[in-house]
Amino acid sequence: MTDFVVSEGLAEPADLRPPTAKTDRRRPVWVVPDEVPAIVPRSARFTEARWVAKYRWAALAGDLSAALIGVSLALVARFGAQITWGYIILGAVLPITWLACVALERGYETRYFGTGPEEFRSILRATFALTALVAVMSYATKSNVARGFVVLAVPMTCVAALLVRWLLHRSISSRRFVGRCMRRVLVVGRNAQVTTLRRHLEERPADGYVVVATCQPRGDAAEEADPGPIRLGRTEVDILAAVDQYEVDVVAVAADPELAGQSLRRLSWALEQRGIDLIVSPGIVEVAGPRISIRPVAGLSLLHLERPSVSGGPHLLKSIFDRVVGLGLLLLATPVLLVVAVLVKLTSRGPVLFRQTRVGRAGVEFSMLKFRTMCADAEERKAELHALSEGNGVLFKLRDDPRVTRIGRYLRRFSLDELPQLVNVLRGDMSLVGPRPPLATEVATYAIDDARRMLVKPGLTGLWQVSGRSDLTWEESVRLDLRYVDNWSIALDLLILWKTARAVLGRDGAY
Structure with a gap:
């Protein structure tokens, strides 16, 4: 008998495995029955949402x-x-x-x-x-x-x-976002893979997937943990019975070597007869669709990953795009730049522009320009405020930083202080879109994976800008920057520029 452990109000089913199903209680293997339960036409049991x-x-x-x-x-x-x-x-x-x-x-x-x-x-x-x-x-x-x-x-x-x-x-x-118009998903796999796949699906409700149950082999460590609010733990897999019991629309198979080959093929046939979609996660994260292709070789479907476009022709195209668009934006913003420069000069002592050494592509340092939004001795006072930092553990941030001038608060709120960086874009130090330009002290603490951010030029805006800005944790910032580096395209740049305008007007995470 298949042993189902059900929580959160799900009824405990009776024996759903057909009497001829193969069972091996000595090792946690995936079993797709030779004789599956009688198929009730999907139109009779389920109506299309x-x-x-x-x-x-x-x-x-x-x-x-x-x-x-x-x-x-x-x-x-x-x-x-x-x-x-x-x-x-x-x-x-x-x-x-x-x-x-x-x-x-x-x-x-x-x-x-x-x-x-x-x-x-x-x-x-x-x-x-x-x-x-x-x-x-x-x-x-x-x-x-x-x-x-x-x-x-x-x-x-x-x-x-x-x-x-x-x-x-x-x-x-x-x-x-309120739980409607969702596809019900049964996640099949082992402990870590199931947890990862379920988390990714739940993090993006806009994609339309809601996990209603998970299936894992007997003896899996996940049976001792709580993998989520709705859980279907099992000692042996009976995917088809779970599909019928929970009326799922999609079966998502996490990467697992024991549910592959002929077993996965037979499962796809059974799901096809029921009108259920089958999706298989290869276990690769943060890789966009254009870099992935399936190539049939010797009867096998092989997943091919294209290299990221960080040099050569694509890099030249990005440089041309940055300079052309950057010049246009600089000309359009000239009146705003003049007004802001006058306001900064008249409202506080010190230079109009703030220059800071940042690290660019391939570790090359450059002088980044910003309108000064703090008092002239801001760097000297930073040490005494360091214990009050509300940043992400690596970056120093304060929501109510006493060093920020009155006009500086408005400039930061609408990101007007960063407009001079268009000059850095024209110089070739920065790109319109890219990872956040780091300080040399930050780069010194980078792990090997973090250093991959410097394969492309830092950007005036980026995924970090449209995904929370200063409210992001350090891990989230790095993850977004690496996602951009691995999946860059002109289309993605245009999308980020569009979302940047919305983020700036929304003023979320800006301080």
């Missing part, structure tokens, strides 16, 4: 509306009141074709609903597909389609569709 159906229909309606808006605006802008029947027919066909392109690019797959980036990528890929299709069909039929109409219709459709998906994503994210 209403939020999934609503989201799909909302996405379809949004994409269709986006296409109709894009086509209508393009027709009016290009032809005015002289629209021919040919373009009216083309305008009616394009929205249907657009929906087909989005569907082919997996824009309506349930597993991607509410994920954000993957949905946006499907819209962008559909845009390129539709453009290519129109060009090919125009050439094949030798029809003279006005380029101005296509150039207007397709991009406007794309922008409108992205806006719709963004609104849908925001809507479902807000619901997920």
Whole structure:
């Protein structure tokens, strides 16, 4: 009999293992029964979550509306009141074709609903597909389609569709933070792997996964610990019975050598018949999707990790991007810089700019610029305040630092004191986005993993800036910086710059 230990109000099930299931009580192994319980069609036991159906229909309606808006605006802008029947027919066909392109690019797959980036990528890929299709069909039929109409219709459709998906994503994210619109997950694995996977899933409720039970082999140390508020401990695995008992939508398998190969394959077949998704965690953390690919070799599916883009062509592209955008931002911010400089000079004694030696890429030191927000003797007074630090154990921070001037508090609150660092960006000392620029004393305490932060230039902003700023612990700051170093891309930089504006206006963690 399978021994279930259930807590937090979950009923204790009877013997759910089929009588012919293989059992080996001498060692903790994963057992997938040769004869599984009779499969009840998912449609009879479970109904598809209403939020999934609503989201799909909302996405379809949004994409269709986006296409109709894009086509209508393009027709009016290009032809005015002289629209021919040919373009009216083309305008009616394009929205249907657009929906087909989005569907082919997996824009309506349930597993991607509410994920954000993957949905946006499907819209962008559909845009390129539709453009290519129109060009090919125009050439094949030798029809003279006005380029101005296509150039207007397709991009406007794309922008409108992205806006719709963004609104849908925001809507479902807000619901997920209160526990709605979630996928029920059964986590299978060993002690450490189960704990790690469950923690990562629970840390990101916006991703839509809620762990309702965990399955571990008998004899696992996790049976003696409390792995979470809802736990299903076991002496021997019966994953399929647990799936039926807890009506899960997803089975998440943590990395484990004993649940692999043919056993995992047979489990995937059984879950497929039940309409349950199977996801497998390889145990690799903080690696973004673009760096991961699956390559079939000799009948095996091998996970390949691309090297981070920290040198060569990508690094040159980042440098060009930093200087071009940095110059534009500096020109736009010039009036603000002049006003702030005057205020700093008139409200306290000392220089307008504060210069501090920081460590940049590859350990090269440089002089970082900031507007002075403290009294002139701030560095000399730091020692007497060190015991009052509210920082993260490595960085010195005080919410009510007596050395900060009146105007300095406002500059820090809105991060205006960091605008002179745009000069550092133009010099090549810093990047617009990157890890926090450390002091030499901090670098001296770095562990081997921490030093990896210096593979790229430090940034005026970064993941640390949009994820809590001064409220982060040292471990969280390092983890975010390493995540950025390993997964850098221009798209990520643009996303961080956008979120930085929101973080600055929100004033969270700034002191």
